[in-house]
Amino acid sequence: RALRGRPREEQAIPTIRAAPDAGVNLIATADAYAKDESEVGHNERLIAKALQGRYDDEIVATKAGHIRPGGAWEIDGRPEHIREVAEASLKRLNIDAIDLFYQHRVDPSVPIEEVAGAVKELIREGKVRHFGLSEAGVQVIRRAHAGGVGGAGGALSRVEGGGADRGGPGARLGAPGPRRRGPEGPPRARAGAWPAAGHGPPPGRAGGLGARRR
16 A cells, blocks of 8 residues: 555566456556655556556546645645646656546535536546546535536546445446557557556545456
Protein backbone atom coordinates (compact mmCIF):
# COMPACT_ATOMS: atom_id res chain seq x y z
CA ARG A 1 0.00 0.00 0.00
CA ALA A 2 0.94 3.66 -0.24
CA LEU A 3 1.87 3.93 3.43
CA ARG A 4 3.58 0.67 4.25
CA GLY A 5 4.70 -2.56 2.67
CA ARG A 6 5.38 -0.91 -0.69
CA PRO A 7 7.18 -3.31 -3.04
CA ARG A 8 10.36 -2.27 -4.77
CA GLU A 9 9.94 -0.82 -8.23
CA GLU A 10 11.65 -3.82 -9.80
CA GLN A 11 8.88 -5.97 -8.30
CA ALA A 12 5.96 -3.63 -9.01
CA ILE A 13 6.63 -3.01 -12.70
CA PRO A 14 6.65 -6.69 -13.79
CA THR A 15 3.45 -7.20 -11.79
CA ILE A 16 1.73 -4.35 -13.62
CA ARG A 17 2.94 -5.63 -16.98
CA ALA A 18 1.76 -9.16 -16.26
CA ALA A 19 -1.76 -8.17 -15.23
CA PRO A 20 -3.17 -7.66 -18.75
CA ASP A 21 -2.07 -11.17 -19.70
CA ALA A 22 -4.24 -12.39 -16.81
CA GLY A 23 -7.29 -10.67 -18.34
CA VAL A 24 -7.41 -7.54 -16.21
CA ASN A 25 -8.84 -4.72 -18.32
CA LEU A 26 -8.90 -1.69 -16.03
CA ILE A 27 -6.08 0.32 -14.53
CA ALA A 28 -7.20 2.45 -11.59
CA THR A 29 -4.98 4.83 -9.72
CA ALA A 30 -5.01 8.27 -8.06
CA ASP A 31 -2.66 11.16 -7.59
CA ALA A 32 -3.01 10.65 -3.83
CA TYR A 33 -1.58 7.12 -3.88
CA ALA A 34 1.68 8.21 -2.33
CA LYS A 35 3.31 8.46 1.08
CA ASP A 36 2.68 12.19 1.44
CA GLU A 37 2.48 15.46 -0.50
CA SER A 38 6.16 15.26 -1.47
CA GLU A 39 5.50 12.41 -3.90
CA VAL A 40 1.97 13.08 -5.13
CA GLY A 41 1.44 11.20 -8.38
CA HIS A 42 3.95 8.46 -7.53
CA ASN A 43 1.59 5.66 -8.50
CA GLU A 44 0.63 7.33 -11.78
CA ARG A 45 4.28 7.73 -12.74
CA LEU A 46 4.93 4.09 -11.93
CA ILE A 47 2.04 3.00 -14.15
CA ALA A 48 3.28 5.16 -17.02
CA LYS A 49 6.75 3.65 -16.73
CA ALA A 50 5.38 0.11 -16.70
CA LEU A 51 2.88 0.50 -19.53
CA GLN A 52 4.59 2.74 -22.07
CA GLY A 53 3.21 1.92 -25.50
CA ARG A 54 0.67 -0.55 -24.09
CA TYR A 55 -2.25 1.72 -23.24
CA ASP A 56 -4.50 1.33 -26.27
CA ASP A 57 -6.49 -1.70 -25.12
CA GLU A 58 -6.89 -0.52 -21.54
CA ILE A 59 -9.31 1.64 -19.60
CA VAL A 60 -7.47 4.14 -17.42
CA ALA A 61 -9.14 5.56 -14.32
CA THR A 62 -7.69 8.07 -11.91
CA LYS A 63 -9.08 10.21 -9.12
CA ALA A 64 -8.96 13.69 -7.66
CA GLY A 65 -10.12 15.08 -4.35
CA HIS A 66 -7.75 13.66 -1.76
CA ILE A 67 -4.67 15.60 -0.67
CA ARG A 68 -1.84 14.22 1.48
CA PRO A 69 -0.42 16.91 3.81
CA GLY A 70 2.06 15.28 6.13
CA GLY A 71 0.80 11.87 5.03
CA ALA A 72 -2.76 12.58 6.19
CA TRP A 73 -5.81 11.96 4.00
CA GLU A 74 -7.72 15.20 3.58
CA ILE A 75 -10.35 16.30 1.05
CA ASP A 76 -10.13 19.11 -1.48
CA GLY A 77 -13.01 19.25 -3.97
CA ARG A 78 -12.50 22.79 -5.22
CA PRO A 79 -13.06 23.00 -8.99
CA GLU A 80 -9.65 24.57 -9.53
CA HIS A 81 -8.02 21.68 -7.68
CA ILE A 82 -9.96 19.12 -9.73
CA ARG A 83 -8.68 20.72 -12.94
CA GLU A 84 -5.11 20.94 -11.67
CA VAL A 85 -5.16 17.24 -10.80
CA ALA A 86 -6.55 16.26 -14.20
CA GLU A 87 -3.90 18.25 -16.05
CA ALA A 88 -1.11 16.83 -13.90
CA SER A 89 -2.42 13.25 -14.14
CA LEU A 90 -2.49 13.43 -17.95
CA LYS A 91 1.19 14.35 -17.94
CA ARG A 92 2.20 11.76 -15.36
CA LEU A 93 0.31 8.95 -17.08
CA ASN A 94 1.54 10.13 -20.50
CA ILE A 95 -1.91 9.88 -22.08
CA ASP A 96 -4.07 12.29 -24.06
CA ALA A 97 -7.34 11.62 -22.22
CA ILE A 98 -8.44 10.01 -18.96
CA ASP A 99 -11.10 7.34 -19.61
CA LEU A 100 -12.66 7.61 -16.15
CA PHE A 101 -11.92 10.57 -13.90
CA TYR A 102 -13.70 10.51 -10.60
CA GLN A 103 -13.88 12.36 -7.34
CA HIS A 104 -12.11 10.33 -4.68
CA ARG A 105 -14.45 11.53 -1.96
CA VAL A 106 -17.28 14.06 -2.05
CA ASP A 107 -16.24 17.33 -0.43
CA PRO A 108 -19.18 18.52 1.73
CA SER A 109 -17.88 22.11 1.57
CA VAL A 110 -18.10 22.29 -2.25
CA PRO A 111 -21.42 21.97 -4.12
CA ILE A 112 -21.26 18.90 -6.36
CA GLU A 113 -22.62 21.02 -9.21
CA GLU A 114 -19.37 23.00 -9.16
CA VAL A 115 -17.30 19.82 -9.34
CA ALA A 116 -19.45 18.51 -12.19
CA GLY A 117 -19.07 21.81 -14.01
CA ALA A 118 -15.28 21.61 -13.80
CA VAL A 119 -15.26 18.06 -15.17
CA LYS A 120 -17.76 19.03 -17.86
CA GLU A 121 -15.22 21.52 -19.19
CA LEU A 122 -12.49 18.86 -19.13
CA ILE A 123 -14.77 16.55 -21.12
CA ARG A 124 -15.46 19.29 -23.66
CA GLU A 125 -11.72 19.82 -24.02
CA GLY A 126 -11.21 16.12 -24.70
CA LYS A 127 -9.08 15.58 -21.60
CA VAL A 128 -11.62 13.38 -19.79
CA ARG A 129 -14.08 10.88 -21.28
CA HIS A 130 -16.22 9.84 -18.29
CA PHE A 131 -16.87 11.24 -14.83
CA GLY A 132 -17.42 9.15 -11.72
CA LEU A 133 -18.10 9.65 -8.03
CA SER A 134 -16.74 7.52 -5.22
CA GLU A 135 -18.92 6.84 -2.18
CA ALA A 136 -21.63 9.30 -3.22
CA GLY A 137 -25.32 8.97 -2.47
CA VAL A 138 -28.06 8.89 -5.09
CA GLN A 139 -29.11 12.51 -4.57
CA VAL A 140 -25.54 13.75 -5.00
CA ILE A 141 -25.24 11.76 -8.23
CA ARG A 142 -28.51 13.22 -9.51
CA ARG A 143 -27.38 16.74 -8.70
CA ALA A 144 -24.12 16.15 -10.55
CA HIS A 145 -26.08 14.91 -13.57
CA ALA A 146 -28.25 18.01 -13.38
CA GLY A 147 -25.02 19.98 -13.59
CA GLY A 148 -24.77 18.86 -17.19
CA VAL A 149 -21.99 16.25 -17.16
CA GLY A 150 -24.07 13.75 -19.13
CA GLY A 151 -24.90 16.39 -21.72
CA ALA A 152 -21.19 16.98 -22.24
CA GLY A 153 -20.69 13.40 -23.33
CA GLY A 154 -19.47 11.99 -20.05
CA ALA A 155 -20.91 9.13 -18.07
CA LEU A 156 -21.47 9.56 -14.37
CA SER A 157 -21.24 6.36 -12.35
CA ARG A 158 -21.16 5.54 -8.69
CA VAL A 159 -18.07 3.50 -8.02
CA GLU A 160 -16.57 1.98 -4.91
CA GLY A 161 -19.60 2.88 -2.81
CA GLY A 162 -20.42 0.50 -0.02
CA GLY A 163 -23.46 2.29 1.37
CA ALA A 164 -27.10 1.30 1.28
CA ASP A 165 -28.31 3.81 -1.30
CA ARG A 166 -27.06 2.12 -4.45
CA GLY A 167 -28.37 2.84 -7.90
CA GLY A 168 -29.30 6.15 -9.41
CA PRO A 169 -28.27 7.56 -12.79
CA GLY A 170 -25.23 6.08 -14.45
CA ALA A 171 -23.79 4.86 -17.69
CA ARG A 172 -21.64 2.00 -18.89
CA LEU A 173 -17.99 2.74 -19.40
CA GLY A 174 -17.07 2.06 -23.02
CA ALA A 175 -13.86 1.02 -24.68
CA PRO A 176 -10.82 3.25 -24.28
CA GLY A 177 -10.07 5.76 -27.00
CA PRO A 178 -6.84 6.24 -28.96
CA ARG A 179 -3.73 6.64 -26.85
CA ARG A 180 -0.44 8.39 -27.19
CA ARG A 181 2.12 5.68 -27.81
CA GLY A 182 5.28 5.49 -25.78
CA PRO A 183 8.81 4.75 -26.97
CA GLU A 184 8.19 1.01 -27.11
CA GLY A 185 6.15 1.49 -30.29
CA PRO A 186 2.62 0.27 -31.11
CA PRO A 187 0.90 -1.54 -28.26
CA ARG A 188 0.65 -5.27 -28.33
CA ALA A 189 -2.75 -6.97 -28.32
CA ARG A 190 -3.27 -6.99 -24.59
CA ALA A 191 -6.46 -7.37 -22.63
CA GLY A 192 -6.33 -4.65 -20.02
CA ALA A 193 -4.64 -3.15 -17.03
CA TRP A 194 -4.32 -3.14 -13.27
CA PRO A 195 -3.70 -0.77 -10.38
CA ALA A 196 0.02 -0.60 -9.72
CA ALA A 197 1.21 -3.09 -7.15
CA GLY A 198 1.53 -2.08 -3.54
CA HIS A 199 -0.41 1.17 -3.57
CA GLY A 200 -3.69 2.45 -2.21
CA PRO A 201 -5.19 4.36 0.69
CA PRO A 202 -4.72 3.17 4.25
CA PRO A 203 -6.73 0.27 5.68
CA GLY A 204 -10.40 1.04 6.03
CA ARG A 205 -10.46 3.28 2.95
CA ALA A 206 -11.59 2.12 -0.46
CA GLY A 207 -8.81 1.59 -2.99
CA GLY A 208 -8.57 1.42 -6.76
CA LEU A 209 -10.89 -0.70 -8.85
CA GLY A 210 -8.33 -2.91 -10.56
CA ALA A 211 -8.97 -6.60 -10.07
CA ARG A 212 -12.19 -5.81 -8.17
CA ARG A 213 -14.00 -5.33 -11.45
CA ARG A 214 -17.73 -4.78 -11.13
